[in-house]
Amino acid sequence: MTKSTYNELINDSLVHQSVTERLEDFGGKNRIELDNELISLILDLYNDDQDFPYQKIRKFSMGDILAYLQATHRYYLTKKLPEIEQSLLHIFSKYGQTHELLAELCLFFNEYKNDLVEHVKMEEREFFPYIKKLMKASAGEYTKAEIAELLNSASISQFTEHHDSIEDELKEVSQIIHRYSPVERPPMPYRVFLNQVEFFELELRKHAIIEDHVLVPMAVELEAQLRASL
Ligand SMILES: [Fe+2]
Numbered sequence: 001m002t003k004s005t006y007n008e009l010i011n012d013s014l015v016h017q018s019v020t021e022r023l024e025d026f027g028g029k030n031r032i033e034l035d036n037e038l039i040s041l042i043l044d045l046y047n048d049d050q051d052f053p054y055q056k057i058r059k060f061s062m063g064d065i066l067a068y069l070q071a072t073h074r075y076y077l078t079k080k081l082p083e084i085e086q087s088l089l090h091i092f093s094k095y096g097q098t099h100e101l102l103a104e105l106c107l108f109f110n111e112y113k114n115d116l117v118e119h120v121k122m123e124e125r126e127f128f129p130y131i132k133k134l135m136k137a138s139a140g141e142y143t144k145a146e147i148a149e150l151l152n153s154a155s156i157s158q159f160t161e162h163h164d165s166i167e168d169e170l171k172e173v174s175q176i177i178h179r180y181s182p183v184e185r186p187p188m189p190y191r192v193f194l195n196q197v198e199f200f201e202l203e204l205r206k207h208a209i210i211e212d213h214v215l216v217p218m219a220v221e222l223e224a225q226l227r228a229s230l
């Protein structure tokens with residue numbers, strides 16, 4: 001992504017809206033309350049992840065970080081993906097079968113969606129529950145035998161080994177579109193679609209940074225403490 005597109009995407013109010021929106025429950029009842037300082041640190045991360053002060057964000061509880069990540073998962077699956085699909089449908093209704101790249105684009109996006117849903121589900125099914133158990137163990141809710149069993153059953157390193165950068169695959173969308181129109185600018189609906197996809201790619205990248213550089217180190221520390229306590 002060029003610097004100027006990046007700046008266009010990092011429109012502060014857009015990012016702010018996107019980050020606060022995910023904390024809303026769409027029925028409006030279960031709003032997730034997060035510390036304002038944590039929210040503003042997350043917003044900073046969207047602006048700059050090079051010199052980001054990870055230590056500052058690590059002072060928040062793992063419970064808060066998990067709540068944020070889970071709200072983000074829900075937001076991706078129930079809001080962002082459907083929005084992007086809607087754009088694709090719009091393009092389809094406009095150009096129907098006349099554009100060859102549409103079939104390729106739809107095929108790619110469907111496969112991508114399946115991969116992303118699987119990625120998120122694995123985290124919700126295995127990664128996060130294991131971390132929640134580590135938290136319970138460290139809060140004194142488990143016996144030593146139970147802690148030993150928990151630490152034998154899984155490990156953070158198992159998850160990190162398989163934690164792939166799912167956002168990288170999204171670059172393919174821009175390649176498909178540009179392959180189709182290498183010289184002229186793609187028609188407007190494609191550019192809108194591409195913008196949405198590029199913003200989503202950025203979203204996923206920031207999300208993965210919080211998982212890999214905030215949540216994982218905290219969980220590894222907790223694991224080590226629990227292991228030492230046996
Ligand atoms: Fe995730």
Ligand SMILES: [Fe+2]
Nearest residue numbers: 123163208211
């Ligand atoms: Fe992830």
